[in-house]
Amino acid sequence: MPVSSPETEWIWFNGRMVPWESATVHVMTYALHMGAAVFEGIRCYDTPRGPAIFRLDAHLLRLADSARMYRMPMPYDPGQLAAACHQVVRENRVRSAYLRPLAFLGRGPLGTNPLGKPVEVIVAALNWGTYLGTGALEEGVDVGVSSWQRLAPNTMPTMAKAAGNYLSSQLMSIEAHRHGYAEAIALDSSGLLSEGPGENLFLVRNGVLFTPPTAAAVLPGITRDTVITLARELGLEVREQTAPREALYVADELFFTGTAAEVTPIRSVDGVPVGSGGRGPVTAELQRLFFGLFDGRTEDRWGWLDYVSEAPASGAAAPPDATDPELAAV
Ligand SMILES: Cc1ncc(COP(=O)(O)O)c(C=O)c1O
Incomplete structure (x- = not known):
């Protein structure tokens, strides 16, 4: 914003x-x-x-x-x-x-x-x-699963950051705001988890970090890649794999990544609190490492x-x- x-x-x-x-x-x-x-x-x-x-x-x-x-x-x-x-x-x-x-x-x-x-x-x-509003980085945001699905394979390339793709994002955002949510999560054309209108999605379950793969109609996010790298630094297991919608409701933690959104915790989905309903410990640790790159607390070993x-x-x-x-x- x-x-x-x-x-x-x-x-x-x-x-x-x-x-x-x-x-x-x-x-x-x-x-x-x-x-x-x-x-x-x-x-x-x-x-x-x-x-x-x-x-x-x-x-x-x-x-x-x-x-x-x-x-x-x-x-x-x-x-x-x-x-x-x-x-x-x-x-x-x-x-x-x-x-x-x-x-x-x-x-x-x-x-x-x-x-x-x-x-x-x-x-x-x-x-x-801060993209998703004041307090979003600390408190997290309330989101809803969109009734709009992401682009189907072989329709338009979702690996491209092209203006036309953002018509899909706009439909998602309009619906999310109409329902009082800060942001939306979309499913792909096969009904599996994809991403937000301008963010990639991460789930934490039993200490493992999951994110939908590129084939799930997601933009290959640079913040996504950054967080995967930082998580592996922490010794976390990271899996790029497909996940069903219901994984959202049983995740211990959820967060968005994106250049605009940075690392934003998600505190509820469709009115269901995520984990304990606030920012989880894995998200907080990844935020610490991510923002540490910019205030000197995290050494930039990657240039x-x-x-x-x-x-x-x-x-x-x-x-x-x-x-x-x-x-x-x-
Ligand atoms: C649709 C979509 N997905 C994911 C992202 C996150 O990508 P990045 O981390 O490179 O900003 C963005 C933002 O660019 C986006 O527009």
């Missing part, structure tokens, strides 16, 4: 830094009509050594994979996009932020064939706090933190050009 205003001053737009209000597109942009966009959500944390972007390489790899699945030729390579991510943090003078790289198809005939349309790219930095230096990286976009006619209006 955005805190105060999510807006920052500059957006990187096709290789240039553009004022927030001027980073606009035409109403006939193909992506608006056809959902032809792939994107990422990346957090930059305020660490004792300065702002650091978390798992930037993994996010940019997933962006490239998403584009590849849709045969969308990326006009910028991961090195250039990494420089753009650093630049929006540096030039917006933010210490923490939610970064949004997005590649979308621009102007062109509105047929269903996307090939040959221009690919445009932005990277924005947003001011974001997951990408520090944003004060000096521009090579490949950074040129500063805004005041003579640019598109900028002259602002």
